[in-house]
Structures are given as C-alpha cells and as structure tokens.
C-alpha cells in the first residue's frame with residue numbers, strides 16, 4: 067500500500083538526475099539521492115537561475131534501511147551493473163523503478179536487479195549538460211513520456227506541480243522508437259566530433275536521412291507506428307537546434323568514458339538482423355562507435 071506521499075529515491079545525480087532532483091526539491095519533495103561521488107550539493111542552472119540542492123549525495127548503499135515507493139534510475143546504461151547494490155537496498159516488490167535512460171530495452175535491462183519491483187521505461191526528451199564543476203545546465207523544458215499504466219500514475223503524482231512535465235502514452239513503443247531514432251542520428255556527432263551545427267551540411271543531412279531510413283525500417287518491424295516524415299523531422303530538429311548543442315554520448319566520448327553505443331545504435335543493427343533487414347549504415351557506424359568506446363588501442 068503506497069501512501070499519498072510516496073517515498074522517492076534517485077540513483078545517478080548527473081545531467082538528467084540533477085534535473086529531476088532539483089525539480090522535486092523546488093516544490094519541497096527532495097528525494098534521497100544515491101550516487102558514486104559524494105557531491106556536497108547539486109546545482110541546476112536554468113536560464114539565469116540556479117537551483118541548489120544541499121547534499122551530500124549518499125555513496126554507501128548500507129546507509130539505506132528501507133525500500134522506497136519510487137526509485138528513479140538516471141545512471142548511464144553502461145553503469146547499470148555497478149548500480150546494482152543501490153537497487154538491491156532501495157527496491158522490493160512494491161517499488162516502482164522508473165528508468166530515466168535512453169534506449170528501448172530499459173525494462174529488460176533493469177528488471178534483473180530490482181527484487182521483483184515493477185520497472186517503468188520512460189522517454190527523456192530534454193537535453194541537459196554537465197559542466198566541469200558537476201553543475202548541470204538544463205537546455206530545454208524538462209519533459210518525460212511514460213507508458214499509460216497504473217505504475218506511471220505514481221511517477222505522475224510525484225512530479226505533479228514540478229517543472230518536469232509528464233505525458234502518458236497509449237502507444238509507448240512508437241514514442242520510444244521515435245526517440246531512439248533521434249539518439250541514433252545523434253551518434254553521428256561522435257564520429258565527427260562536432261555538435262548539432264554539423265547538420266547544416268548537405269552531406270551530413272544526406273547521410274543522416276539514409277541512416278534514419280534504415281532505423282525506421284527496423285523500428286516498424288519492432289511494432290512502432292512511425293510515418294514516412296520522421297527522418298526529415300528528426301534532421302530538421304537538429305538543424306533548428308543551437309549549433310553548440312551536443313548529446314550525452316558526445317560528452318562521454320569527449321571525456322573518454324564508455325559510450326552507450328549498443329543501446330542507441332547497436333540496437334538497430336541487432337534488431338535488423340533479427341528481422342532480416344539489411345543494415346549497411348549500422349554495419350559501418352556501430353563498429354566505429356564500439357571501438358571508440360571500448361578500444362583496444
């Protein structure tokens with residue numbers, strides 16, 4: 067039985083995690099924050115305002131003594147196994163775990179760690195950028211889309227009245243694949259080492275459009291209902307974006323961290339193979355991203 071005032075924890079107070087923690091803190095619902103580094107405070111910059119959430123961030127799973135009603139997971143997917151000790155102490159079968167991560171495989175990836183809790187995938191639409199001092203620059207209005215299920219109502223209640231909007235979708239698979247296509251194309255920024263401004267080039271537009279057609283065929287085979295205009299809409303979105311807008315996978319590349327190449331790009335190649343769909347663009351892009359992430363060399 068969940069109270070009217072659910073207990074909330076968040077694992078991974080980086081770009082997305084800090085945004086959600088600050089949004090909750092602003093309305094007096096500061097969650098328990100679990101991380102890897104004991105940041106003394108979390109700072110979110112929005113326009114010219116700074117929201118400061120006092121710390122320190124917890125770093126010892128042994129400091130948690132009871133399970134929570136709602137747990138947000140905002141680590142990178144590459145950091146999931148390392149977050150298992152947190153999930154173990156924060157979850158029981160009554161917990162809802164909301165994945166604030168990219169990809170279309172969140173439920174399958176997180177479920178093994180959560181002691182019978184229900185895992186709720188989400189689509190995180192907003193860009194947030196972590197600065198060298200670990201403060202976070204929120205670069206658009208925060209918005210999440212969740213599948214329209216009873217568990218999602220818990221997330222909606224917790225975020226109600228905060229600056230983070232929550233939409234519920236009856237066709238979540240299509241929304242999730244629409245975002246996956248955006249992330250797949252954003253991966254091209256890693257290969258050029260450039261930000262969104264590169265999409266003003268005709269050659270990059272052609273490459274992105276061809277790659278997105280391949281991704282669209284795989285998305286449809288997986289059951290997503292996406293129109294023919296989606297590749298064009300995605301490229302146009304990058305062309306409208308500020309030229310210096312990056313993507314989280316580019317930030318990881320530039321910092322020499324492991325990349326979420328498999329859940330953002332590899333997934334198209336893997337599912338293409340499953341459905342017998344040729345993926346010539348993925349067959350070039352994926353090994354380059356994988357090698358850039360994992361080496362050797």
Ligand SMILES: NC(=O)C1=CN([C@@H]2O[C@H](COP(=O)(O)OP(=O)(O)OC[C@H]3O[C@@H](n4cnc5c(N)ncnc54)[C@H](OP(=O)(O)O)[C@@H]3O)[C@@H](O)[C@H]2O)C=CC1
Pocket residue numbers: 077078079080081082083100101102103140141142143145148149152166167168190191192193194195196313314326
């Ligand atoms: N940034 C963006 O604009 C967007 C990101 N996403 C997705 O959201 C997810 C999170 O990305 P993002 O916020 O950018 O990631 P960040 O790298 O900014 O943040 C990850 C956070 O997880 C923490 N962490 C790492 N390992 C552990 C661990 N073992 N236990 C607890 N905490 C840990 C990190 O700790 P430390 O503080 O020590 O670094 C950091 O605070 C990704 O799947 C990404 O693809 C989706 C949409 C937009």
Ligand SMILES: CC(C)(CO)C(=O)C(=O)O
Pocket residue numbers: 168190191192193194248249252312313314315
């Ligand atoms: C910024 C955005 C929304 C698009 O690529 C993103 O998902 C990311 O940076 O990981």
